[in-house]
Amino acid sequence: MILIDGKKEAAILREELKKEVLDLKARYNKIPGLTVILIGELAPSKIYVRNKEKSAKEVGLKSEVIKYPDSVDEITILNKIYELNKDDSVSGILVQLPLPKHINKKKVIEAIRPEKDVDGFHPQNVGNLSSGYESSIPCTPLGCYFLIKKVEPNLSGKKAIVIGRSNLNGKPMTQLLLKENCTVTITHSKTKDLKRECLKGDIIVAAVGIPELVRGDWVKKDTIVIDVGINKTEKGLVGDVNFEEVSKVAKALTPVPGGVGPMTIACLLKNTIECFKRSI
Numbered sequence: 001m002i003l004i005d006g007k008k009e010a011a012i013l014r015e016e017l018k019k020e021v022l023d024l025k026a027r028y029n030k031i032p033g034l035t036v037i038l039i040g041e042l043a044p045s046k047i048y049v050r051n052k053e054k055s056a057k058e059v060g061l062k063s064e065v066i067k068y069p070d071s072v073d074e075i076t077i078l079n080k081i082y083e084l085n086k087d088d089s090v091s092g093i094l095v096q097l098p099l100p101k102h103i104n105k106k107k108v109i110e111a112i113r114p115e116k117d118v119d120g121f122h123p124q125n126v127g128n129l130s131s132g133y134e135s136s137i138p139c140t141p142l143g144c145y146f147l148i149k150k151v152e153p154n155l156s157g158k159k160a161i162v163i164g165r166s167n168l169n170g171k172p173m174t175q176l177l178l179k180e181n182c183t184v185t186i187t188h189s190k191t192k193d194l195k196r197e198c199l200k201g202d203i204i205v206a207a208v209g210i211p212e213l214v215r216g217d218w219v220k221k222d223t224i225v226i227d228v229g230i231n232k233t234e235k236g237l238v239g240d241v242n243f244e245e246v247s248k249v250a251k252a253l254t255p256v257p258g259g260v261g262p263m264t265i266a267c268l269l270k271n272t273i274e275c276f277k278r279s280i
């Protein structure tokens with residue numbers, strides 16, 4: 001079984017991005033900039049943002065975090081986004097989710113100029129991705145895509161099963177696999193007999209949020225299994241895939257932690273650089 005090492009792949013990608021930033025600096029005398037807006041004191045959000053800022057600096061991006069208290073009003077956030085939209089030194093804008101209840105997520109996402117939407121959540125980017133046009137692509141599915149391609153460069157004709165249909169993961173993952181000429185089945189909480197669907201997959205991407213949902217007898221031999229889930233349990237962090245069982249049958253599998261997670265941030269940096277390149 002191939003243990004897909006997301007940490008290693010993310011480090012390789014970051015090295016490539018570092019070189020690209022140096023090259024862009026030499027050519028245009030400018031560097032791409034990422035601005036993250038963090039609202040409130042949620043511990044996981046603070047950790048994610050700290051990691052994003054650290055990684056951005058490591059590859060040589062200009063990185064800025066703007067923090068607001070939980071009580072900040074929506075208009076203050078929207079006005080800050082409008083200001084950043086006009087700022088030429090900012091290539092990418094990310095508003096860390098989740099937002100406090102009194103702030104409308106849709107309004108915030110739509111306020112970001114699609115050209116600076118490094119998360120790929122703006123409806124224009126979602127539409128562009130599904131139409132096959134150039135767009136920012138949500139970072140986690142993009143990371144999954146790179147990991148799958150490392151194991152199997154030619155995905156044409158493969159049967160892919162995506163578990164979960166969120167805007168963040170399942171839906172963009174489906175688009176990326178379709179683009180690679182996979183035959184994709186997207187499954188969700190109302191899917192009947194998920195095990196039977198999974199057994200058809202040459203590729204399974206699990207983005208559900210249920211600890212160890214995918215069992216060893218759900219997976220056929222030679223399947224590539226990508227585990228997006230991050231679930232806190234009594235035995236520590238586990239994914240949506242039962243690692244012990246599935247590792248005995250799958251062709252390749254991502255661990256949790258150390259699989260998809262590290263690729264997510266590396267892809268955010270890549271998206272920032274892509275936004276910069278499209279702006280010059």
Ligand code: NAP
Pocket residue numbers: 140163164165166167168169170187188189190191194207208209210228229230231260261262264
């Ligand atoms: P989400 O928005 O809650 O979506 C979960 C999806 O799973 C929904 O489409 C839901 O179906 C489906 N689902 C729920 N129960 C199911 C079942 N029994 N069988 C089949 N499908 C079922 O979650 P998300 O934001 O996509 O995140 C999914 C997981 O990925 C979470 O564990 C999250 O922490 C993790 N995550 C990891 C990263 C990373 O960097 N590694 C990034 C983001 C998220 P319905 O649509 O019918 O409700």
